[in-house]
Amino acid sequence: MRRQYNQLPQVAFSILLALSLRERHGYEIIKQVVDDSNGKIKLSPGALYTSIKQLNEQHLVSEVEHRDDPRRRYYRLTNKGKQTLGAELEYYENSVVLGRQRQVLETSYGTNA
Amino acid sequence: MGRMPSSIGMYAKLVELYPKSYRQRYGQPMIQTFDDMLEAEQSKTGRLLIWARVLRDLPGSALKEHLTNGKGVAMSRNLKIVLVSVAAALLLANGMSYWFGILHARQAVGIERVSTTQLADAMKKDGFYSHYGNAALLFKGQVVAVKQQNNVTIATFKTHSTYLLECQFSNLKLVIGDVISVVAPGGSANRLGNGVLLHDCVRG
Numbered sequence: 001m002r003r004q005y006n007q008l009p010q011v012a013f014s015i016l017l018a019l020s021l022r023e024r025h026g027y028e029i030i031k032q033v034v035d036d037s038n039g040k041i042k043l044s045p046g047a048l049y050t051s052i053k054q055l056n057e058q059h060l061v062s063e064v065e066h067r068d069d070p071r072r073r074y075y076r077l078t079n080k081g082k083q084t085l086g087a088e089l090e091y092y093e094n095s096v097v098l099g100r101q102r103q104v105l106e107t108s109y110g111t112n113a
Numbered sequence: 114m115g116r117m118p119s120s121i122g123m124y125a126k127l128v129e130l131y132p133k134s135y136r137q138r139y140g141q142p143m144i145q146t147f148d149d150m151l152e153a154e155q156s157k158t159g160r161l162l163i164w165a166r167v168l169r170d171l172p173g174s175a176l177k178e179h180l181t182n183g184k185g186v187a188m189s190r191n192l193k194i195v196l197v198s199v200a201a202a203l204l205l206a207n208g209m210s211y212w213f214g215i216l217h218a219r220q221a222v223g224i225e226r227v228s229t230t231q232l233a234d235a236m237k238k239d240g241f242y243s244h245y246g247n248a249a250l251l252f253k254g255q256v257v258a259v260k261q262q263n264n265v266t267i268a269t270f271k272t273h274s275t276y277l278l279e280c281q282f283s284n285l286k287l288v289i290g291d292v293i294s295v296v297a298p299g300g301s302a303n304r305l306g307n308g309v310l311l312h313d314c315v316r317g
Contacts, residue, residue: 025142025145025146025149026142026143026145026146026149027145027146027149027150027153030146030150038312039312039313040312042166043170044163044166044167044169044170044171045142045143045144045146045147045150045167046143046167046170046171046173046174046175047170047174048143048146049139049142049143049146049174050174050177050178052139053135053138053139053178071145072142072145072149073141073142073145
């Protein structure tokens, strides 16, 4: 099946990216999203779980139970979630290449050390 | 650092604005996440900023859940409460974000007054400014370039260094030539190829 891209809202994309390393509970997702976005995206629990609900309904993430931490609900990427994230990243990678070719992406914003 | 148990109780009450089916599944994780956020935040003003973020986002997400799940008369009362809350909370949260943002910067571990050139040179030399991350920075500078996208402004400040010094502001209009005092909260810089971008800056 052909992978489709650029269909995810920014928050949903950020959550999938945060879960790409390992499964995480809500607060860990929020922290990882802050780190991944250099502090630009700071989610509240309301925004986080509204997106998680949608991602869950789309079968992009699933809940995982942790016996050693029963108070918290953990989430992980599904295979479909990994594919969707990969397709999104391919789209953005291609966009960055085009942006540089067309000199839209300025040097100072494209060379994070 | 301890936190007020009443915060959790108040948040639990706000979670009741969500539809019942949503609460049954996500209510407890939301409260647990909010508890984790408060527990990790060391300062009182930092916790107030968390509250501001919650109050800004909660009415919209609660309303969205009501509209996507919504049917029947039973939820109409909650929906009215949510609608009224939207306007009140947005006003309150926007004000809190702005004022507590400034307060947070001023009450950080320390606040250090530096010049734009000192800052640029120190960052060039050290990779990052040596005290950045422990102290908020206060400097005065002239805006030499501005980029505006939605409500985010990125201003470049004049220095005598070759190193670029840029600051990101929310809800602040600037034009080239403006001379302003800037407070940059500690620990939020993005290293650039030939400069640094300071996030979450506010006018001092």
